[in-house]
Amino acid sequence: MESKTRKHILLFIVACGLFNPLVAQQKAGRLLIAEQGSFMVGGTQTVVPGAFSVDNALKPEGQTYHGDHAYVFYQKPVKARKLPLVFLHGAGQSKKTWETTADGREGFQNIFLRRNYTVYLLDQPRRGEAGKSMVEGTVKPTADEQFWFTQFRLGNYPDYFPNVQFPKDPQSLEQFYRQMTPNTGAFDTKVVSDAISSLFDKIGEGILVTHSQGSGPGWMTAIQNDKVKGIVAYEPYSGFVFPKGELPAAIQSSGLFGELKGVEISVEDFKKLTRLPIVVYYGDNIAKEPSKVWNMDHWRSGLEMARLWATTINKHGGDAQVVHLPEVGIKGNTHFPFSDLNNIQVADELSKWLQEKGLSD
Amino acid sequence: MESKTRKHILLFIVACGLFNPLVAQQKAGRLLIAEQGSFMVGGTQTVVPGAFSVDNALKPEGQTYHGDHAYVFYQKPVKARKLPLVFLHGAGQSKKTWETTADGREGFQNIFLRRNYTVYLLDQPRRGEAGKSMVEGTVKPTADEQFWFTQFRLGNYPDYFPNVQFPKDPQSLEQFYRQMTPNTGAFDTKVVSDAISSLFDKIGEGILVTHSQGSGPGWMTAIQNDKVKGIVAYEPYSGFVFPKGELPAAIQSSGLFGELKGVEISVEDFKKLTRLPIVVYYGDNIAKEPSKVWNMDHWRSGLEMARLWATTINKHGGDAQVVHLPEVGIKGNTHFPFSDLNNIQVADELSKWLQEKGLSD
Known part of the structure; x- marks a missing residue:
């Protein structure tokens, strides 16, 4: 019995x-999803003076225009961790950056859902599905993809770097080229950080993950909004902020963007960046010293500036860390480590950091 | 025992x-998701004559530009039905159309996932995250939202229609305005249908669900590609195709787009639309006879043309049905029935049709 x-x-x-x-x-x-959906957040509006009349509905008088919001798609897994990850793309990209990779593997969206993080994927104002810009823009088809191949360190076109973690079939490269998408209005750091700050006001505390140009609005968001509890920045270049009086000399580079300067802000604002842990990651094939190979030298200037910046943050009592991935044994990464062939390894590195900093509860 | x-x-x-x-x-x-991801599909490319040189990487010579693809986000539920639903938005919209509604309820994306359909959500070429256009475009902030409020039959601004199935709080209206997103290049039916046809080549047989302007490329996709096994069109207006010699007279209207004309195509192409079941839905507050209320009259011309068109399809041996929702007891719908307050009821109507036509296995 x-x-x-x-x-x-x-x-x-x-x-x-x-x-x-x-x-x-x-x-x-x-994937077991407790909740998913999308919304627009932040932004401003204008109203044309006068009265709207249904009988003259094509006249602007009394009509409104809403723009400069961000678009957000979110997914919350069952048994979600406390802090969500908020993902902001870089220049010429959209939230696609974090989705399926060029060769069809899972990107950070799925990888971190599986690791029980709620994910918020942004199209920043004036980009992607958040195309309503408050300023006029022109979109020109421009043949520049071999430049981007090189700038983004797949290699020196047409050659891939020997150890590169990017798939070498033509279909993947085509997907990579097609996932770029233009500005519908000029990039504006403040417009982007305002929209992301509105997102944090809506969702509460979270961790901001930025790529490249997204780092500039990322730092500003954390300064504006103390609900940003950690920042992860993949390959920032421009937009490093320094306190008044501590701006380092511009870093010379053979990179096609020329010398790299920091951005001076008030000491008071700068000190807000010392409230939260920050990690900055760079991939491989970055010059170790000034070089004539312009793509490798462009990112050398970014990495050097990042190190000066982290030192300044830490000197003011903060917790910023720069991880050059090859130095921790993760080799061959392009400007997009989170979608490279070894992106599980790159994700593991991030998971470890989140845990170390108490951000993974 | x-x-x-x-x-x-x-x-x-x-x-x-x-x-x-x-x-x-x-x-x-x-939501239990077996698989989800995104990719770009279709499109063309140009190459600038000459040779690319890394040393002159900002010069166009030898560089490529890929554009006019669609962006696709898909989710496949566990125990998916055989045929997926492919969703194409209308003018000024993106895949957001099918996601969370303006007041935060679930849209057709989630509703049909829960009903075990695989869903593909498109940003058509030159829109949203598929912004790389092969033609130049200008994006101008234009105060026109009260026009759209009226055109889309929320009411006659500032008045909502008394029975309207749209939430009347200002936050929802703001979300609705912000979910519009501009063209990055001129709308081109063929460019859109080519990209969607490429999608069907990739994924196999499926059902195409279009909204408004999306119907034009929708019909053309079904003509181009016999993997389209059914079409569901919400509130088509322009782009109704007729066989050579059977084009009806233009329908006069006080609507702000003026008279409505059909599009003449070859008999051979037209007959391809008789291979598959088609259903067309219209919402409420559409004039029953010619009216001076321009928004109600605009959609009267659309509904009348749809009926002429369905009669022509059926005369040629096809299976097209026009459902004016109020006539089947579903009242108050705007131009966006699938996101209105009663969108579960609207979805039920679609589920019933899919089952009747053997498309829900």
């Missing part, structure tokens, strides 16, 4: 295990 | 039910 009951209980536990959604998720690669 | 065993079996079934992910999904509102 007793042993029969035990057997039944055992059967019960085993069988239920098969139906446990979290076990199923890990096994079959399924 | 026997009754004890029965009790254990019962306990087993009940307890496993609690852990069954599909039951859990229905209960807790969870």
